[in-house]
Amino acid sequence: MSVLRIEQATKKFGGLVAVDHVSFELAVQGISGLVGPNGSGKTTLFHLISGFYKLDSGSIYYRDVPISGLPPHVISRMGLVRTFQQTRVLPFMTTLDNLMASAPDQAGERLSAVFFERGKVKQEETRYRERAHEILDKLQLGRVANELAGNLSYGQQRLLELGRVLMARPKIVLLDEPTAGINPTLIRKIMEILMQLRDQGIKIFLIEHNMPFVSEMCDEVFVLDAGKLIFHGTPQQARRDQGVIDAYLGREEHVA
Numbered sequence: 001m002s003v004l005r006i007e008q009a010t011k012k013f014g015g016l017v018a019v020d021h022v023s024f025e026l027a028v029q030g031i032s033g034l035v036g037p038n039g040s041g042k043t044t045l046f047h048l049i050s051g052f053y054k055l056d057s058g059s060i061y062y063r064d065v066p067i068s069g070l071p072p073h074v075i076s077r078m079g080l081v082r083t084f085q086q087t088r089v090l091p092f093m094t095t096l097d098n099l100m101a102s103a104p105d106q107a108g109e110r111l112s113a114v115f116f117e118r119g120k121v122k123q124e125e126t127r128y129r130e131r132a133h134e135i136l137d138k139l140q141l142g143r144v145a146n147e148l149a150g151n152l153s154y155g156q157q158r159l160l161e162l163g164r165v166l167m168a169r170p171k172i173v174l175l176d177e178p179t180a181g182i183n184p185t186l187i188r189k190i191m192e193i194l195m196q197l198r199d200q201g202i203k204i205f206l207i208e209h210n211m212p213f214v215s216e217m218c219d220e221v222f223v224l225d226a227g228k229l230i231f232h233g234t235p236q237q238a239r240r241d242q243g244v245i246d247a248y249l250g251r252e253e254h255v256a
């Protein structure tokens with residue numbers, strides 16, 4: 001079984017081809033990275049995979065099932081869960097309630113359950129609450145469980161976002177720049193959590209600019225440049241690949 005396969009994925013914005021006939025398949029296990037200069041199409045590709053954007057052409061398969069065209073909530077319920085480059089927590093809810101709101105398939109949301117299965121709804125809520133507290137402890141957010149999420153530090157909000165992903169019991173997690181704007185201690189924390197998830201058999205696919213992080217964490221990397229896939233291999237191979245080096249240097253020269 002393949003976990004995620006992309007075939008000739010293309011997305012245009014007007015005349016700009018943001019993702020240009022990209023094809024690849026992720027290794028079934030471990031951590032896969034998606035890297036490339038700014039504007040190379042990484043976030044757009046994540047939007048395509050998670051159903052937030054529609055492909056202009058091509059197809060995407062999750063566990064050999066075509067998911068192109070399915071809405072985001074259906075894809076996430078299938079076990080493919082993502083975070084965003086910009087942190088998205090619910091600021092006027094407590095930290096704990098942010099997690100509760102991400103629990104999958106809540107019986108309490110089904111009308112029949114509200115009327116006929118009150119006991120069951122309560123039980124399920126208790127289970128989710130326990131799970132939410134376990135996750136908060138793991139993320140060291142237990143102390144701020146009842147604090148409004150909007151009052152947490154930026155780093156804590158990023159951890160909470162990861163917590164929301166965990167609450168959804170994903171099979172594969174897509175993370176868009178999980179360490180952006182975060183201090184080194186928290187980056188370590190995030191690395192530990194991701195390694196634990198990987199060891200539990202959860203597949204991880206992440207976009208990351210922090211190259212030491214990529215080298216340490218990723219088993220394989222895919223490199224995009226101007227919407228095209230230009231490299232697939234280990235991070236060590238990527239660092240020595242002339243095409244990859246040129247892609248990065250080319251952009252930096254423009255900036256400088």
Ligand SMILES: Nc1ncnc2c1ncn2[C@@H]1O[C@H](COP(=O)(O)OP(=O)(O)O)[C@@H](O)[C@H]1O
Pocket residue numbers: 013016018036037038039040041042043044045
């Ligand atoms: N919604 C959009 N409308 C128009 N252009 C977009 C949109 N989203 C992204 N782009 C453009 O597509 C290209 C790829 O962007 P993006 O996927 O965000 O790159 P990355 O995440 O690699 O930095 C960029 O040139 C960007 O300006």
Ligand SMILES: [Mg+2]
Pocket residue numbers: 042043044085
């Ligand atoms: Mg991006």
